Amino acid sequence: MFSRVLTLFAAGLIALASLGAVPALAQDAASAPPVAAQEAAPAAPAAAVGTETKENPYGLMNLIKNGHAVDQIVLGILLFMSAGSWFITFTKLWDQHKIGKEVREAREVFFKKASLTDGVKALPEGSAVRYIAQTAVEAGDHHEGTLTENIDRNTWVSMKVDRAVSEVNAKISSGMGFLATTGSTSPFIGLFGTVWGILNALTAIGVAGQASIDKVAGPVGAALIMTAIGLAVAVPAVLGYNWLLNRNKAVMAQVKAFAGDLHGVLMGSRLVKR
Numbered sequence: 001m002f003s004r005v006l007t008l009f010a011a012g013l014i015a016l017a018s019l020g021a022v023p024a025l026a027q028d029a030a031s032a033p034p035v036a037a038q039e040a041a042p043a044a045p046a047a048a049v050g051t052e053t054k055e056n057p058y059g060l061m062n063l064i065k066n067g068h069a070v071d072q073i074v075l076g077i078l079l080f081m082s083a084g085s086w087f088i089t090f091t092k093l094w095d096q097h098k099i100g101k102e103v104r105e106a107r108e109v110f111f112k113k114a115s116l117t118d119g120v121k122a123l124p125e126g127s128a129v130r131y132i133a134q135t136a137v138e139a140g141d142h143h144e145g146t147l148t149e150n151i152d153r154n155t156w157v158s159m160k161v162d163r164a165v166s167e168v169n170a171k172i173s174s175g176m177g178f179l180a181t182t183g184s185t186s187p188f189i190g191l192f193g194t195v196w197g198i199l200n201a202l203t204a205i206g207v208a209g210q211a212s213i214d215k216v217a218g219p220v221g222a223a224l225i226m227t228a229i230g231l232a233v234a235v236p237a238v239l240g241y242n243w244l245l246n247r248n249k250a251v252m253a254q255v256k257a258f259a260g261d262l263h264g265v266l267m268g269s270r271l272v273k274r
Contacts, residue, residue, distance in 0.1 A: 074193035074226060081182045081189075082233040088175040089240040095172045096244070096251045102127045103254045107261075116266065128168045132259055135164040140266050157266055161259050169252050176241060176248075183238035190230020197223025 106129040113119040116137050123130035139160035140153065151159075201220055 070196050071193060071226070074189060074196075075229070077189055078186060078229050078233050081186050081237075085179055085182045085233070085237040085240060088178055089236075089244065092172065092175055092244050093247070096247050099128050099168070099172060100251045100254060102129045103251075103258050106130075106133075106258060111261065111265065128171070128255065129258060132161065132164040132168065132255070133262055136161045136259075136262050136266050154267055157263060161263050165252075165255055165259050168255055169248075172248060172251065176244065179237050179241040179244070183234050183241055186233040186237070187227070187230045190226045190228070190233075193226030193230070194223045197226060 102124065106123055106127075109122045110119040110129070110133065113122055116133075120130060120133045120137055123133060136157060139157045198220055201223060
């Protein structure tokens, strides 16, 4: 009997304890953050860190910002040569197109006029063909003087026309030497920058006393950028030079043909009313 009473008393105590523990556990569960949330919270900064882009310490931008004075001077020279070669290429291309158009239009207008004077006036002001035509007409009209009398009229006019054509050729050929110089020297300028960069890299490695791959590959790779830039400057300059040279020959062939026809008309000007 007494054992049963103790058993019932113990069961009652256990039941009361369990009833009091349930609200406590509920409060603890409500106040404690979820385990998954605690584990996910540090993952957000890790993900943010993973998305950040790390700047290449051996790239071109780093070479421009933190390079030696010699590196920046070499880059400046190559940039100047590149900009100059592109400018000359486009300006010479425009000049050749303009002169070729003037010659084609002059053939349609000049030789249909009743006189050489009217033909010269029909040509555009400041054009190359008008300069050649006006020079030829003036040479034919003013073949005078003690010294020039020793030269016959035909030879005198031919000399003046050839000089005018040579001046036009010199005008559209100006700047071609810069393209040739850029194409031939820019690779060597870039190579100088590469040699200088490798020298500095090897010096830094010697001072540090370490020759690991990260100490060698980075600086040497950054130095090789100079050679790549030199080649990038040289190739368009060489291609532009050869292209413009061939176009110049074609345009000057048209100019010389016009000058030859003009010379023939001028020599037969006795039959043409001027």
